[in-house]
Amino acid sequence: MNIAVLLKQSIDVQELMVDPDSDKIYLEEAPTKPGEIDLNAVEEAVRIKEKVGGKATLIMLSTWGSSGKRKREAREAIKRSLAMGLDDAIFIFGADGREVDTYVSAKVIAEKVREIEANLVLAGEGSEDNFTGLLPARVAAELGWPYVAYATSIEVEGDHLIVTRSLEDYEEKVKVKLPAVISVTQEINKPRIPKLMEIVKAGKKPVKEEEFNKKHESKLKIKSIKVPKVERKKVVIEGDLDEVLDKLLQALKEEGVI
Amino acid sequence: MADFDVIVVGAGPAGSVASYLLAKKGYTVLLVDRGKRVGSKNMFGGRLYAWSLQEVFPNFWEEAPVEREVKKEVLGFISGNEGVEVSLSWEPQAKSFTLLRAKFDEWLSQKAEDAGVEVISGIRVESPLIEGGKVKGIVAEGDERLESEVVVAADGVLSFMAEKAGLRPPLRKEDFAVGVKEVIELPKEKIEDRFGLEGKEGAAQLYIGFTGGVIGGGFIYTNLNTISLGVVARIGSLYESLDKVQYSMWNLLDEFKAHPMIRKYVRGGKLVEYSAHLIPETQFLREVKLYSDGIVLVGDAAGFCVNYGVTVRGMDFAIESAKAAAEAIDHALKSGGATSSNLSKYLELLNKGMMRELDQAKKAVDLMENPRIYTSYPNLIIKLMKHMFHVSGRPRKSLYEASKEFMKEESISLFTAIRDIWKMLRSL
Numbered sequence A: 001m002n003i004a005v006l007l008k009q010s011i012d013v014q015e016l017m018v019d020p021d022s023d024k025i026y027l028e029e030a031p032t033k034p035g036e037i038d039l040n041a042v043e044e045a046v047r048i049k050e051k052v053g054g055k056a057t058l059i060m061l062s063t064w065g066s067s068g069k070r071k072r073e074a075r076e077a078i079k080r081s082l083a084m085g086l087d088d089a090i091f092i093f094g095a096d097g098r099e100v101d102t103y104v105s106a107k108v109i110a111e112k113v114r115e116i117e118a119n120l121v122l123a124g125e126g127s128e129d130n131f132t133g134l135l136p137a138r139v140a141a142e143l144g145w146p147y148v149a150y151a152t153s154i155e156v157e158g159d160h161l162i163v164t165r166s167l168e169d170y171e172e173k174v175k176v177k178l179p180a181v182i183s184v185t186q187e188i189n190k191p192r193i194p195k196l197m198e199i200v201k202a203g204k205k206p207v208k209e210e211e212f213n214k215k216h217e218s219k220l221k222i223k224s225i226k227v228p229k230v231e232r233k234k235v236v237i238e239g240d241l242d243e244v245l246d247k248l249l250q251a252l253k254e255e256g257v258i
Numbered sequence B: 001m002a003d004f005d006v007i008v009v010g011a012g013p014a015g016s017v018a019s020y021l022l023a024k025k026g027y028t029v030l031l032v033d034r035g036k037r038v039g040s041k042n043m044f045g046g047r048l049y050a051w052s053l054q055e056v057f058p059n060f061w062e063e064a065p066v067e068r069e070v071k072k073e074v075l076g077f078i079s080g081n082e083g084v085e086v087s088l089s090w091e092p093q094a095k096s097f098t099l100l101r102a103k104f105d106e107w108l109s110q111k112a113e114d115a116g117v118e119v120i121s122g123i124r125v126e127s128p129l130i131e132g133g134k135v136k137g138i139v140a141e142g143d144e145r146l147e148s149e150v151v152v153a154a155d156g157v158l159s160f161m162a163e164k165a166g167l168r169p170p171l172r173k174e175d176f177a178v179g180v181k182e183v184i185e186l187p188k189e190k191i192e193d194r195f196g197l198e199g200k201e202g203a204a205q206l207y208i209g210f211t212g213g214v215i216g217g218g219f220i221y222t223n224l225n226t227i228s229l230g231v232v233a234r235i236g237s238l239y240e241s242l243d244k245v246q247y248s249m250w251n252l253l254d255e256f257k258a259h260p261m262i263r264k265y266v267r268g269g270k271l272v273e274y275s276a277h278l279i280p281e282t283q284f285l286r287e288v289k290l291y292s293d294g295i296v297l298v299g300d301a302a303g304f305c306v307n308y309g310v311t312v313r314g315m316d317f318a319i320e321s322a323k324a325a326a327e328a329i330d331h332a333l334k335s336g337g338a339t340s341s342n343l344s345k346y347l348e349l350l351n352k353g354m355m356r357e358l359d360q361a362k363k364a365v366d367l368m369e370n371p372r373i374y375t376s377y378p379n380l381i382i383k384l385m386k387h388m389f390h391v392s393g394r395p396r397k398s399l400y401e402a403s404k405e406f407m408k409e410e411s412i413s414l415f416t417a418i419r420d421i422w423k424m425l426r427s428l
């Protein structure tokens, strides 16, 4: 098996700061980190490799600008995934999030998948910041491979995979012939936490760094990124405790909250 | 065989500088920090005195993420709603810079990494690895054991490494002061106008008198487009729990920020960060053993930090101690191993160097323990100034008469005042 794992650095939403007065979002200042579900994809690749052998390569297309800070964060994330057990990595750097929609990303990534002659692409079902969920499907389309989404388990049977997909009301088992693209959900596994010495050793695994090449034009242009407005009701309830509670419950009922 | 020659725990200034210097000497060095990103959770008041780092990286300020060079010192006395500010504008020969730790610590650790240090963040070290009474390495989270010839404990004020290696007694709250700080964003021009600065000049402003007699005070440091504003106070035996301390510290900070003299500096600013941290008290240093077989303590872990009541100096000492530690470790490893006796070179180097300044600083600290500094003297100064500027068209008492009266009001005898001043002159 020759696996390509897709990992995207997402904005760490928990550390994202917003200025409520001017609506300014401090995107540049916010750190990036690997998407949680992408780590499930990394873990699954390592598990498959452990079972049937082969090789697993990380492909990362960095999309949040090209500052030194972003590069360091990305390298750190790559090192962690290598420490989890991937063999090597391709790191495509220099793209601005506004230049690359999923259309462009898919083209760039598919090219790399062909280059390393992978026969299985694993990705998370969606990134943590944009969550378009489009990328794996687009990569499959670019490659002309079958695509199975929302996998909760993957089993290898010769040159086929048996993929379980968990859907809202039922579970589906799909048999798919390789090569294929699979997106995984968070239920599929629990990503391992690499040990210190594994991280140290991962620093010596090969990482190919490439400049992003602007040959494809994005179809989607982001015009602005804004904070959703939450209008407060600004109701003050006064009185003693019992009174306040009654009034509060009443108000909540009127609003249809309870 | 050991996994590394040296394992350094904690990537604050002490840890990064120690590992940088050791890597430069050709040793294999692992630097481990528990922060998700190096420096991400580290804090201090705001000012680094350049002397010790300057020897490691000459003119580091041209390259490092420092904010402003301090060229203005302000001392403020607060009493109720009133206050006095005394300000010095100067061209100090010994440079100092304001900075923000997250960026600065990351830069320093990057220097170490460039020199060949393995820098690993996001991993907590649980304890030293002890065999036969000697430190042989570390135990990292997940019970992972790593061996080294020597361990440098640079894990800061709470140093569990030092405690678990038996080099210092368990923590008592008397051994610490506590600081809380906010970083407030303001346009660069506003900062320069409000603080009377030009270009990359910075201000360091200290205030006492609003802590209700508690030893401590407030500080403001100007960064490029933020200001660091905070409060430092002795924990002492005032509070039963750290939670309560935190609570009252944040209240104190709010009061400080709302004072008519202070609020004009921060008006319209955006709170972008807040943090709290402990400060080791110098007297605690007496109970610390600085090294033993296979381990050396540096920086706050060793207690090399001086709390002058309001200002704290620790980064420069952390860096200086790291330099001595690196030299001592090099000496020990070349003389047959990191035994306690070979490592005694560390103390020797410290005694020749920064210990003298640290001792002197301790005297200043003793002076600052005087509670009158935090209540009576600020009141007195403000009363005198008010008296001087009071014009009502009627004759007033002479300044001498007035001071006698004010001193009585503040229950300071002439004798006490002379003694305080004498002590001050002697220790400075």
Ligand SMILES: Cc1cc2nc3c(=O)[nH]c(=O)nc-3n(C[C@H](O)[C@H](O)[C@H](O)COP(=O)(O)OP(=O)(O)OC[C@H]3O[C@@H](n4cnc5c(N)ncnc54)[C@H](O)[C@@H]3O)c2cc1C
Residues within 6 Å of the ligand: B009, B010, B011, B012, B013, B014, B015, B032, B033, B034, B035, B039, B042, B043, B044, B045, B046, B047, B048, B049, B123, B124, B125, B126, B154, B155, B156, B157, B160, B178, B179, B180, B181, B230, B232, B277, B278, B279, B298, B299, B300, B301, B304, B305, B311, B312, B313, B314, B315, B316, B318
């Ligand atoms: C409110 C306040 C104001 C201050 N103001 C100033 C000032 O203006 N100027 C000045 O010079 N000094 C100031 N100081 C003092 C200064 O911050 C410290 O002296 C200095 O940071 C000490 O450096 P260090 O490298 O020894 O420790 P730290 O900077 O505390 O670094 C310790 C590092 O160890 C890591 N660590 C801790 N435990 C573990 C573990 N178990 N495993 C792995 N990693 C671990 C931490 O993540 C951290 O990165 C101030 C301190 C406070 C609290």
